[in-house]
Amino acid sequence: MGTVRAIAATAWGGVDVIEVVEVASRPPGRGEAVVAVHATAISPFDLKRAAGMMGRDEDMLPLRLGNEVAGIVTAVGADAIGFDGAPLAAGDEVLGHWLPGAQADEITVPADTLLRKPSALGFAEAAGLLGSGxxxxxxxxxxxxxxxxxxxxxxxxxxxxxxxxxxxxxxxxxxxxxxxxxxxxxxxxxxxxxxxxxxxxxxxxxxxxxxxxxxxxxxxxxxxxxxxxxxxxxxxxxxxxxxxxxxxxxxxxxxxxxxxxxERVRTAARLDLVRLAAAGRLAVTVAGEFPLEQARAAYTVLAGGHSGGKLVLRPTPSPASRSSRSV
Structure with a gap:
């Protein structure tokens, strides 16, 4: 089984505890899809989790961060049905929200959490749509x-x-x-x-x-x-x-x-938000894009409180040799 890079809090604290780690990749099970992440948004909620405001059990560490993602499906399990009720397939461009550990090169998630990305929406904008919207x-x-x-x-x-x-x-x-x-x-x-x-x-x-x-x-x-x-x-x-x-x-x-x-209200809003964005009636302001390995720099900007829009991490192909911490 291979590994992928992910962003995690390796202790409880501020931006200084946020690191790139290596985690095991996982093939899709029934009703699941693997997504190659092209963009993943960061949010104040991630900083609160890293600070231990949602719990400080040491067994939670390292705590993977992120929940908003846009990317391309690379593999599906049996009965991989998307949020819209239609089957997903490798090659589909998708976006999703409330996907724990989304700040990574790749994630394996329930297929029914994924929506089809409109062609009119870039990956960075798509990654930042659902959380704020x-x-x-x-x-x-x-x-x-x-x-x-x-x-x-x-x-x-x-x-x-x-x-x-x-x-x-x-x-x-x-x-x-x-x-x-x-x-x-x-x-x-x-x-x-x-x-x-x-x-x-x-x-x-x-x-x-x-x-x-x-x-x-x-x-x-x-x-x-x-x-x-x-x-x-x-x-x-x-x-x-x-x-x-x-x-x-x-x-x-x-x-x-x-x-x-x-959960009820925000889940029900997803399809309408995607339709509005696809029609050009709703715009996502991306204030900055950072390579995945510069996550700490992105979080530093976020912690400053005046980013002026969404901050997005952009994973890139992992080099053969890297110095990130393994977990």
Whole structure:
């Protein structure tokens, strides 16, 4: 049995514990497919796992990272049926989400977790679509955003925030979004009314929306985001966060985290997101691409908090000799 490279946390900590390791490749079993990874996205969730925030059992180490992937099927087991209900075959271009250990040269996964990649979508964009896109759909559903609403999006230039803005616009809502001034021009081109965060944010938003703000989505987790949102939105249940749970729940707002409802809503959103991206109605902003072996550098950028979109690792053919740590 051969080996492939993968990204893992080899201890509990920050970006310094993230390494390239070697793991055994695995042939597909019944209902499974092997995917040669062409792109795999990284996310703040990976950093939380590496820090031990989801558990610190030493038996979990080395902890493989990643869950978003795009690539090409190289082998299938019997009854390898894709997410759309049709059989998969070697050569199919696919993407998937919630695939543990996705940051690798190759992964073997249940076939029904894989969707067909539209030809109009590059591998890097495809790898970054579902994680942010399904989260964005969940926030908008929870905030009951619909045609005619005015939505305040905190962190609108980020990977999730950008998806929230695009999908809100597709629902007929008007979007006001917080971002650093250097990103305002790009946001206007996306149909967002940008506003700088910081002191006086509430007044700046009121000036843009004298008729009021219907709902707010916080993707950054600052106290300012929750406080200002609650000042501007009449119904606190239409304020939603994915990052500042305690403050939101204490104020009667919504905090979206793991659970059966999260899984249901986000799974149900996958096909529509792929169709929108295929039709050119939904764009994935890729802020940076890194070779797999530079994963630590990519995570360093992510930890800085201002990447401005998805960060993607691009596996390349493994050299005959490499110095990565074996596990």
């Amino acid at each position: 399904t989260t964005a759909v969940h926030t908008l559903d929870a905030a009951r955003v619909h045609d005619g609403d005015v939505v305040l999006v905190h962190g609108v230039s980020g990977a999730v925030g950008g998806m929230v803005a695009q999908l809100a616009n597709l629902r007929g809502a008007r979007v006001i979004g917080t971002a650093s001034p250097g990103r305002h021009q790009r946001l206007r081109a996306m149909g967002v009314q940008p506003v700088a965060y910081g002191d006086g944010l509430g007044e700046r938003v009121r000036a843009l929306a004298p008729g009021g703000v219907s709902a707010a989505v916080d993707t950054v987790g600052t106290d300012e985001a929750i406080t200002v949102s609650l000042e501007l939105v009449a119904d606190p249940a239409r304020v939603v966060t994915i990052a500042n749970y305690q403050a939101a729940l204490a104020a009667g707002a919504q905090a979206l985290g793991p659970g059966p409802e999260t």
